[in-house]
Amino acid sequence: MAGNQEPLSPRARLAVTAGKAAAAVSRAAGRGSGSVIGGRVALRLDPDLLAQLAHHLDVVLVSATNGKTTTTRLIAEALRANGGVVSNALGANMPAGITSALAGGSDARYGVIEVDEKYLDAVARDVTPKAIALLNLSRDQLDRAAETRMLAERWREGLSGTKAVVIANADDPLVVWAASSAPNVVWVAAGQEWKDDAWSCPACGGVMQRPDDDWFCGECGFRRPTPSWALSGDEVLDPHGSAWPIKLQLPGRANKANATTSAAVAAAFGVAPQVALERMHSVTAVAGRYDVVNYRGREVRLLLAKNPAGWLETFSLIDAPPAPVILSVNARGADGTDTSWLWDVDYSRLAGHPICVIGDRKLDLAVRLEVAGVDFQVCESAAEAVSACPPGRIEAIANYTAFQDLRRVVGN
Structure with missing residues (x-):
């Protein structure tokens, strides 16, 4: 269980102070929140700072191509039922932005952190998460991002042997392939409307078969795992078969799926689905989205x-x-x-x-x-x-x- 933060080393304290100063200068110059430049300065002074800042926290990492900022916000609201939360709520999701966010969380119990999909394995090594939520993988930023199959492979290697509980979307074959290397996986039927990046089997390259809501590879047998959590209309079905109404002010099926995954994450930390979903109702917009x-x-x-x-x-x-x-x-x-x-x-x-x-x-x-x-x-x-x-x-x-x-x- 996370506790109070241990005193930072003199080098780490200097790095935090310098980072906050750089962020303040950036804000004064009208160049945004300053979280990224502040984190970069801090990490330059102490490359181990992120691990020190996260040491006292129960950390949840959230990664995906779409929906990670919203899901991070929903998880944070749910976990506040049990204690204080520090989070990179505005979406600065690379190591510098994450470092800036955690620098302000000395009194928090939980760290709920959105992570760019390309940095998931590196950040997980630094912060030793208790849970990792994986929502989806699809094409994005084609000029600089790795092909989705390569990203799935990187996730798969990074998750091998992790001590974190992995909460993963059973409807995305690329996510399932990546998460299957982890020892402890909770599968969520969150849906997948966009299927064009998962028409071939990530395990063998065979053509994926998709009857109804199922999927499988007819060549190697790789198939959709049986989920323990599911989105069903306007309700979340938990592992015991109980149905809980989704109470959101955010629109659309995708956000109901995000809420379903968030409820599964919250349950891993002892927050009941009813409590988690009721708390999610307070979210009306996320970093301006849906305003x-x-x-x-x-x-x-x-x-x-x-x-x-x-x-x-x-x-x-x-x-x-x-x-x-x-x-x-x-x-x-x-x-x-x-x-x-x-x-x-x-x-x-x-x-x-x-x-x-x-x-x-x-x-x-x-x-x-x-x-x-x-x-x-x-x-x-x-x-x-x-x-x-x-x-x-x-x-x-x-x-x-x-x-x-x-x-x-x-x-x-």
């Missing part, structure tokens, strides 16, 4: 979609036409500079909606919409796009840096 803001006489709902799987889930949140939609895509460093993924998204699902296109790569997106046969207009700014829409509700969908740009414009 509805008033701007120029319209209600703009802010939705984040960073890759094909994320766009597919986001489209399911949008009501039938004629609700107007603003689409914004950038290709900066944090987004990945390769926009070829746009051609994997089925934009025909937006047919009938008035569409405005903005962002650094608005012309790339315009070409994709033109080929999809969807009507749209290109705008030079978010303000112009909002003004082009009639009064009422607007759905604004953006990838990572475009989402941050949009939040700054509309004042959230």
Whole structure:
């Protein structure tokens, strides 16, 4: 059981102080929260700092291509039923950002940490987690991320022999392949709408068979494990067969799946499903995602979609036409500079909606919409796009840096 933090070494204390100072300078200069640069400075001064900061915590790591920020927030809310929580709630999910987050958690009992999928094994070595939640793996940031099969293999190697309980999505073959090397796995039937990255068997390369909600490889026998937790409509089914209502203010099936995984994680720390799910109801938005803001006489709902799987889930949140939609895509460093993924998204699902296109790569997106046969207009700014829409509700969908740009414009 985690306890009070042991005194940090003089070197670690210096590193924390220097990191906080660097973060403060960054904030004063208007360059964001400063968590990343603060963590980098601290780790440069003490490379072992992350392990020291996490030593007194019961740590949960959350990793996936989509949904990890929201799931991290839901788990944190659930575990607060048992004690204080420190978390990288704003999504700075590489070692520097994680270090900054933990530096402020000396009185916490739990550390609930979102981890970029490429850094999962390294962070797990440093913080010795009690639990690891794995949600999904799909293509993302094609110019710099490893191919999904390679990421699954890296996870598989890193999880081999781990002492953590691994809570993993039984419906994603890549996640199952990765998690199967761990000695203690809790399987969750969380669903998988995007299947294009798991059509071949990760074990042998054979073609995956997908009858109904099942999946298996007809060549090597690799198959979906039997889950002990499941999402069933608006309820979570626990290992005892009891059904618990999901109480969320966040929209969509994907967030119900996130809540199901979060309930399974909370149960591993002794928080009952009913208590965990009731506490999750307090979450109305996550780092601005799903917020509805008033701007120029319209209600703009802010939705984040960073890759094909994320766009597919986001489209399911949008009501039938004629609700107007603003689409914004950038290709900066944090987004990945390769926009070829746009051609994997089925934009025909937006047919009938008035569409405005903005962002650094608005012309790339315009070409994709033109080929999809969807009507749209290109705008030079978010303000112009909002003004082009009639009064009422607007759905604004953006990838990572475009989402941050949009939040700054509309004042959230």
